[in-house]
Each structure stands twice: as C-alpha cells, then as structure tokens.
Amino acid sequence: MTDFDDQVVDAALIATGSPVDQPRIARAVREILAAIGEDPDRDGLLETPTRVARAYAEMFAGLHQDAAEVLSTSFDLEHQELVLVKDIPFYSTCEHHLVPFHGTAHIGYIPSEDGRVTGLSKLARLVEVYARRPQVQERLTTQIVDAMMEHLKPKGAIVVIECEHMCMSMRGVRKPGAKTVTSAVRGQIRETATRAEAMSLILGK
Numbered sequence: 001m002t003d004f005d006d007q008v009v010d011a012a013l014i015a016t017g018s019p020v021d022q023p024r025i026a027r028a029v030r031e032i033l034a035a036i037g038e039d040p041d042r043d044g045l046l047e048t049p050t051r052v053a054r055a056y057a058e059m060f061a062g063l064h065q066d067a068a069e070v071l072s073t074s075f076d077l078e079h080q081e082l083v084l085v086k087d088i089p090f091y092s093t094c095e096h097h098l099v100p101f102h103g104t105a106h107i108g109y110i111p112s113e114d115g116r117v118t119g120l121s122k123l124a125r126l127v128e129v130y131a132r133r134p135q136v137q138e139r140l141t142t143q144i145v146d147a148m149m150e151h152l153k154p155k156g157a158i159v160v161i162e163c164e165h166m167c168m169s170m171r172g173v174r175k176p177g178a179k180t181v182t183s184a185v186r187g188q189i190r191e192t193a194t195r196a197e198a199m200s201l202i203l204g205k
C-alpha cells in the first residue's frame with residue numbers, strides 16, 4: 001500500500017454506520033486496479049476504492065437487513081382475496097461475476113384468515129432486502145416467497161421475476177436483451193384457477 005489513507009475510509013465507515021467492511025473493500029479494489037494494469041494513484045482513480053466501498057455498502061446492504069422487520073407492519077382490512085404488486089423494478093448483483101442483473105418483480109398473496117395485510121411498499125422493500133446481496137435469480141425468487149409465507153402467514157403467495165443478466169449481455173455469451181423468468185408459488189395459489197388468475201394479472205400488461 002502506498003499513500004492510500006485508511007483513515008479516510010474508516011471515517012466514511014463510521015459516518016454511514018454500515019456493517020459492510022468498507023476499508024477492506026477499498027483495499028481490495030485498489031489491488032484489482034493494479035492487477036488489471038491500471039495506476040491506482042492516477043488522479044481519476046485516487047478516490048475510486050472508497051467510492052466503490054460506499055457503493056458496495058449500498059448494493060449489499062440487504063445482507064444486514066431483516067425480512068421480519070420489513071413485514072412487521074400490518075393492517076386489518078378484512079381482505080381475503082389476491083393482493084398483487086407488479087412491475088417492481090430492482091437491481092441485484094450476480095454472485096458468479098459480481099455484475100448487475102436487473103428487472104422487475106411481481107408479488108402477490110392471499111391474506112391469512114384474519115384478513116390482515118401488510119403495507120404495499122413493504123413488498124417492494126422485501127425485494128430490496130434479498131436483491132441487495134450477491135444473488136442468483138432462482139434464490140432471490142424463493143427467498144422472497146418464503147419470507148412472505150413465514151412472516152405474513154398468507155393462504156398463498158406468488159413471486160414472478162423477469163431479469164436481464166449483465167453477465168450474459170456485456171461479456172461471456174453476449175446476448176443483450178435475453179430475459180430470464182423465474183416463479184415460485186406457495187399455498188392456495190398453486191391451485192390451477194387461482195394461479196391462472198394471478199398469472200394473467202401479472203402478464204396482462
């Protein structure tokens with residue numbers, strides 16, 4: 001390490017209160033810059049390690065968030081039918097290549113017998129909890145649906161996710177625009193008619 005100032009990063013860590021180890025990320029990013037043949041001490045790159053550390057703290061914040069807390073707000077609306085929030089945009093990070101994958105999530109559930117529902121924004125927040133981690137699309141899909149089943153105790157739940165993976169677009173096989181669709185369905189929504197209703201609401205743009 002040359003004139004790289006850990007104290008600056010430590011100060012940033014304290015300021016954000018993030019549990020992500022930003023000084024460690026910054027040191028690693030400096031190494032990567034050197035390894036690709038760049039000069040980490042040139043003007044434009046001097047602050048890049050700390051910038052990337054702050055960006056990573058944001059991109060991986062979900063590792064330190066709790067789905068139970070996000071879904072703890074509930075209202076007694078006596079609603080017994082399907083509730084669906086669709087076209088929730090999100091960004092995640094492919095755990096194989098550490099580049100983004102992004103797209104939309106569609107989330108629905110049939111509330112529990114007592115008709116208690118959660119806030120609509122909480123479903124979008126739940127996506128963020130699991131998207132802001134190193135991920136694969138299949139696990140993201142099942143983690144969201146399983147968290148809903150565990151914390152909302154609904155009669156059923158469905159999650160459909162459509163994504164473009166940058167690791168397939170900008171490198172490797174280079175197929176920009178290719179979409180991956182995953183779904184996970186639990187409880188009563190597995191029944192044919194209910195599942196068809198949910199899917200037609202999701203796909204009917």
Ligand SMILES: Nc1nc2c(ncn2[C@@H]2O[C@H](COP(=O)(O)OP(=O)(O)OP(=O)(O)O)[C@@H](O)[C@H]2O)c(=O)[nH]1
Binds near residue numbers: 096136165168173
């Ligand atoms: N199932 C699944 N695969 C993913 C996801 N994100 C990336 N991948 C795939 O993970 C695989 C990793 O394959 P490897 O052969 O180990 O890595 P690689 O040599 O970089 O593969 P290429 O991307 O084909 O160049 C690739 O086929 C990616 O397309 C995901 O969310 N789900």
Ligand SMILES: [Zn+2]
Binds near residue numbers: 094095097098
């Ligand atoms: Zn990838």
